[in-house]
Amino acid sequence: AMSRCAVPCGAAGVANTPAQYIFLNRNWREVAVPSLNPKSRALPKLAVFLKDLFPQLQVAYQRTTGGKFREAIDRFREILLSVPLCILESKQEETEARGLIDTCREYILGLQMELERKNLISPAAVQQAGGALPIDTQLRSAEMALYFTHCRLEPPHMILTLRTALNILFKLKLYKTAGDVARRLLELAPSADVAQQARKIKAVCDQNPVDQHQLNYNSRNPFDICAASYVPIYHGNDIVKDPLSGAAYLPTYRASVCRISMVSEIGYRCPGLRVSSGR
Numbered sequence: 001a002m003s004r005c006a007v008p009c010g011a012a013g014v015a016n017t018p019a020q021y022i023f024l025n026r027n028w029r030e031v032a033v034p035s036l037n038p039k040s041r042a043l044p045k046l047a048v049f050l051k052d053l054f055p056q057l058q059v060a061y062q063r064t065t066g067g068k069f070r071e072a073i074d075r076f077r078e079i080l081l082s083v084p085l086c087i088l089e090s091k092q093e094e095t096e097a098r099g100l101i102d103t104c105r106e107y108i109l110g111l112q113m114e115l116e117r118k119n120l121i122s123p124a125a126v127q128q129a130g131g132a133l134p135i136d137t138q139l140r141s142a143e144m145a146l147y148f149t150h151c152r153l154e155p156p157h158m159i160l161t162l163r164t165a166l167n168i169l170f171k172l173k174l175y176k177t178a179g180d181v182a183r184r185l186l187e188l189a190p191s192a193d194v195a196q197q198a199r200k201i202k203a204v205c206d207q208n209p210v211d212q213h214q215l216n217y218n219s220r221n222p223f224d225i226c227a228a229s230y231v232p233i234y235h236g237n238d239i240v241k242d243p244l245s246g247a248a249y250l251p252t253y254r255a256s257v258c259r260i261s262m263v264s265e266i267g268y269r270c271p272g273l274r275v276s277s278g279r
Contacts, residue, residue: 083101
């Protein structure tokens with residue numbers, strides 16, 4: 001940010017003096033009086049404050065709840081890209097800032113994956129497939145719905161994702177996996193009607209805990225979700241991460257642009273986030 005300073009044309013001897021631009025400093029008192037702190041350097045005035053990002057986060061949550069996923073993604077990405085512009089005074093604030101980045105990453109990843117899943121089974125895709133989606137496409141939809149349930153979301157949103165995955169799995173007769181999802185859903189203490197439906201599905205699944213098809217999914221083995229290909233990267237496999245968002249990728253995506261932040265290079269080696277005034 002900067003301020004424009006102009007001298008009136010009527011002033012003697014300065015009729016042709018151009019406008020002067022003065023950059024705003026947040027420590028202008030120290031700079032103006034060097035004796036207060038001889039080692040002080042001019043620091044730019046802040047335009048972004050951490051406390052202002054939390055109300056924006058609530059708006060992004062509201063967009064998610066309302067099913068406006070594209071708007072929500074834009075909101076989360078705006079918050080994520082604003083965090084590095086903050087200057088923080090305490091370790092607690094730095095922890096909160098990193099938590100904001102993590103939250104935004106998880107939501108952007110999950111929502112982008114859900115949009116891709118919906119596109120995969122859209123009416124246009126069904127029509128192109130001749131009126132019925134092939135089983136491989138249906139299973140891929142089930143896998144992506146499952147991966148979404150492993151993003152770290154707020155409880156109300158996690159309930160929604162678990163319900164979606166549960167219904168898809170049950171329809172495809174993936175009873176073993178559906179039973180596990182039903183248990184996870186019930187652990188979140190959903191509303192009475194949601195809990196009743198989950199118990200009914202779980203009872204059917206427990207009678208025949210077998211998946212009719214094989215999925216690329218193992219809930220017992222910890223994994224990250226590749227933010228480009230939307231496949232699991234299981235513990236022990238090669239992985240690269242984005243230095244800003246922390247999103248995980250398969251090694252083949254190294255040196256490409258992060259799908260979460262849309263500005264940083266995947267796998268680039270750098271010191272990482274530096275937002276503390278003491279550094």
